[in-house]
Amino acid sequence: AQSVSQHNHHVILSEAASLELGCNYSYGGTVNLFWYVQYPGQHLQLLLKYFSGDPLVKGIKGFEAEFIKSKFSFNLRKPSVQWSDTAEYFCAVTDYGGSQGNLIFGKGTKLSVKP
Amino acid sequence: SAVISQKPSRDICQRGTSLTIQCQVDSQVTMMFWYRQQPGQSLTLIATANQGSEATYESGFVIDKFPISRPNLTFSTLTVSNMSPEDSSIYLCSVSRRGSRTEAFFGQGTRLTVV
Numbered sequence: 737a738q739s740v741s742q743h744n745h746h747v748i749l750s751e752a753a754s755l756e757l758g759c760n761y762s763y764g765g766t767v768n769l770f771w772y773v774q775y776p777g778q779h780l781q782l783l784l785k786y787f788s789g790d791p792l793v794k795g796i797k798g799f800e801a802e803f804i805k806s807k808f809s810f811n812l813r814k815p816s817v818q819w820s821d822t823a824e825y826f827c828a829v830t831d832y833g834g835s836q837g838n839l840i841f842g843k844g845t846k847l848s849v850k851p
Numbered sequence: 852s853a854v855i856s857q858k859p860s861r862d863i864c865q866r867g868t869s870l871t872i873q874c875q876v877d878s879q880v881t882m883m884f885w886y887r888q889q890p891g892q893s894l895t896l897i898a899t900a901n902q903g904s905e906a907t908y909e910s911g912f913v914i915d916k917f918p919i920s921r922p923n924l925t926f927s928t929l930t931v932s933n934m935s936p937e938d939s940s941i942y943l944c945s946v947s948r949r950g951s952r953t954e955a956f957f958g959q960g961t962r963l964t965v966v
Contacts, residue, residue, distance in 0.1 A: 780957040838884055841894040
């Protein structure tokens with residue numbers, strides 16, 4: 737069965753620090769990969785997605801993620817975080833070619849950015 | 852994109868009672884899903900809501916406990932039946948369009964506390 741692992745439960749950074757959140761998945765086939773963000777009191781929003789092509793994908797608000805197939809990883813990065821990036825971040829995967837669209841989520845990483 | 856309205860946003864319920872959660876989408880979508888997010892846990896798929904037929908449940912979830920309706924392409928309900936404190940969770944409605952390169956959109960969730 738597919739699974740997604742997020743290595744960090746809670747990350748605390750100061751503003752302007754660089755961010756990298758780890759995500760690994762287990763699945764033998766081709767996958768679609770996503771990062772979702774949930775700001776305090778708001779619903780889940782898509783941050784970025786990878787379907788195919790360039791393994792370095794750029795999302796909203798300066799976030800990017802790199803798909804490394806050999807490592808089954810899809811780490812999220814941002815060179816300089818802001819206080820407004822305080823949120824919970826979820827990595828998710830679904831079958832490529834599957835028409836269901838149902839997602840397997842990691843447990844989430846809470847990011848706290850100190851002003 | 853899709854805008855999802857979920858009601859109620861939160862509720863406190865007595866043990867043994869049932870709660871029905873509504874999910875309304877602003878456009879016709881192919882796929883509708885219900886997820887559960889228990890405290891400190893990842894989002895877990897409960898079932899896929901199928902229009903005009905019985906929902907497809909994931910392992911560990913049954914229709915008697917979580918009956919689901921989907922009378923049309925824009926509306927679905929999830930009922931949490933005979934509740935116990937273990938059912939205290941956030942329940943989320945999600946939608947996507949059928950296809951291999953689809954992303955999911957989420958409602959704001961229903962925070963349920965069972966006392």
